[in-house]
Amino acid sequence: MPKRAHWRKLDNAAKLYSATSNKKDTRVFRFYCILKEDIDPRKLQEALDKTLLVYPVFLSVMRKGLFWHYLENSTLHPEVVKEHREPCSTLYIRDKRTLLFEVTYFKNRINLEVFHALTDGTGATEFLRELIKNYLCLSHKSEGLSDISLTDPDITIQDQENDSFSKYYTKMQKPKEKKPKAVQIKNLQRETGLLNIDERILSVKYVLARSRELGVSMTVFLTAVYMMAIHQEMSHRQEKDPVVLMIPVNLRKFFPSNSMLNFFNWIEPGYHFDKGRDTFEDVLIYVKEYFNTELTLEQVSRHMSELVALEMHPVLRLAPLELKNLCIRAGAYYAEKYVTAIFSNMSAVHMPEAYSPYIERFGVFTNTPKMELCVCSFEDKLSLGFTSRYETTNIQRNFYRILEEQGIHAEKPEPEYPEPDVPRKLKVRIFHIYSFICLAAILAFIALNFMFHPKTHWSLFTAAGIGSMWLATWIGVSKRYNLMKNLMWQLILMSAGSFLWDLSTGWHGWSVDFILPAVCISVSLSLLIIAKIQGQSAREYMIYFVMSGLYGTILPLILLLAGVTKFQILSLVCIIVCSLILLSLLIFRWKELQEEMKKKFHV
Template identity: 55%
Template structure:
């Protein structure tokens, strides 16, 4: 197998760019691919299998970093550690301001779980990784019975192939105006929601051959058949009044079937099959016929290329490219919220999972599901076991019940899979409780000052500046709490807030100039000193502190500008601050130029 070094950093592909902006506790953008074996899992052997798998897929040893214009993935030296399952399925993997791997391998009884953040890969990439992991594990657990067939990916697959951005590769600016798609407001499921960290998970399995035979009776594929079943399952929960809106599904499409690509990055699009139901008039056959025609019209290379080119083309818009990341994130979040209204539920077919013949007898089945803010159905098959997995944020599981009932009505034997998850580790960070108490004390202090002011000295509003002081103290504490994972970033946030707060106090108390004469340069010098100490204590690599050094040194030139403009009364603090900052920047340019250039190219890439 050909191999090469993986890139030190790379841009996010077009589909991945939305995930960091929209992921959170309600939707972690994590999906789980699992393999159930016919034997108990040995954690030590699984760790060895994972280590071997990482040699084939080193691109997964990446962390998500934040630039000024885009997020990007950077190669890291972090080692993935196998652990026994203890968290809720599809828990957060991307933690802001914390450098962590974007995947996790866990086990429970006879199940191997591979969970991955969607910005890293899609279903195809996850399937390849899990297959390689399971193969390596079975080789270790049955050394006398199995021989190594080599990597399960293609023989001539290089690291460059795996990291290929196929959206960029196949993007073509045609000049043809894309036909504007009609975006109907879809019917939305309603009901009590689960707790933020929980999802309802309902799984069932059927014979793949029996399901295929049933789909062929209707003259359609399994995907079309199950799309129609899900549409009808949702309709059974609708009242006649709710039929004014159509039921619309989002169905991801693997673009590798239409454009030659061996990339393990995201390379998918989607279509939106739907149906406008009428009670007493719509039959199951009507829904299948409509979905079949829709799939036939939409699943063609030209239509998929139009959508892909339209979305990828946004990256090349000069105005959008130059917008700061915070602006882009707000736009992506708003766009995601808007498109949610056009989707009732999601259906994703991961396809057939294959393994070398000698390994199959040790495997029961594969299954996959994902985090979702709505209701989502994922399915995959192995041998004759086709597993359908629902995840939902609703406590009500009527749609899931309806779905499997419709399959039974069509003569299919459905076997429900009993959820088997371990006792959850509910460890709560101790600082959270401290922050909650501090917040309560600050509010109590402001309220008490207001009450005392109203009773004792109603003519003098001294409680207002007191409350403002308490608010400033709370904000400083809040910044420290929420940015605790990155002390250098924390320092820059604290610096900017202290500067703004002091200037505001100075202006509000009859401008004396103390904020710009002393506090501004003094705070900058202390921040620079703090950064040097932290970088030394934590033994940070240059890429971890470089950009913060530049920001702190650049901010240190502000007092010099104010001095030149005659805006400061006492000049020596500003002059000293500017001198230290110039030396700071000079040292970076002389001793760390290569690292500085590399870091700026990553942070400033458009």
């Protein structure tokens, strides 16, 4: 009997990332560690394998249900590779069964890139710490470096997979507050479209000393500097709107949790510079008071419960996934106008003293549609990573200039990134050329029709044929990662297209007599062949067999009973073949079918 697949629902934050990720906003972040030695890829692979024994929750793939995405454990084996792509490139590819994290290396740097639906900054930090520890132990075992445990032995896999949002959710009523629109950074996008990464190193000792002199925390101090840096690039007209920073908050500081899943919220301090209070001290006082007001257990609980309550709304829960995703994307796009930029403080990364001599520093940054500053520290090195897709770096310049005025010097490390490998551009260009040729052919046929046969409209049929060919090609390309899903789309396209073609040419019935049953039988048999060749488990192909079986049984049967079908033999064969497929699933794969339906239909 096949082993039961372990699966789990997405947490509250993951549902946002699964719906809104795209090529420009991949929702991927990078945590990295720079060692004082070049990386041995063989030892790094061994270290990764050991790390996954401690954190198996990372061996998850995203799958699609009718109402929500969900995560399912996989047997995929991640391979360490040399860095070859743009940082924070796409990890979650729709219709492709891939892991949601990647470990790469370049010279003396180890990179951990994670799709945010899998975990948050805290979870990624714990995984990277374990990975670095394992690598150093393997590399310096002969020098007597011991393996020191970084995890609590009492923490179970269930603890790691705990959805803390649901655990601590309580229904609270909070009056809706109308947010003012925030200042938007209007700089030109980079011509190449690549991520602009600006990293600097500060002294933790100097930043903490200056923060304490001012009577604030390091996060409050850097928030005020960030706001001032943005303000220096604003026009007087822009000052009518506040500068608003989105600042993630680790909820584990408020609620006990050992979860490796997302468990964070955020606050949004917004400062108006048009009130005649535009000095650094004015901003600092405001930010300090805002943090003191908002970072309380009561306020954090209210905001968290508000977000979870939205997810639990019965209308939203029962909406189909594609409709739900459209609503979430629209909401995310609408919410962007209330935020100017993002500031994420990942706090300090701690390693046992025995490992510190081998480590240079840790760093973090993320892909973002706006401008984002990510911060983390190791010992006395505070790593700052600005990311954006803007051409100019004036805000970053202002930020470090303000720090200089505060007596803090920023060191700029030399960038160490390989040239990105971008073969996809050629594929996109080829498809664009193909689309242009199809459009040109349609226009040419319409022109010929008008010139030589103006009284007939044969060019419309030609255009429809070319359009159908282009649509079939587009579906084939966009769904190329999942052949079974590709076949289901082609089934719907071919049957609907033939029906419309038959109807527009005077209805002869060939579409329902021959094309529909022939295509249904062909797709069902093709699914069997693909499942056999690819060696897929029942739970991977189950849903496509159910869809093709129902489609090939119910639709021809309705047409047959309604008297629409004239040539009945082929339709009867189709109904029998598709019915047998459904019956075989019910008889031989009943438990797997129940399990798969539960996953696909969970709300």
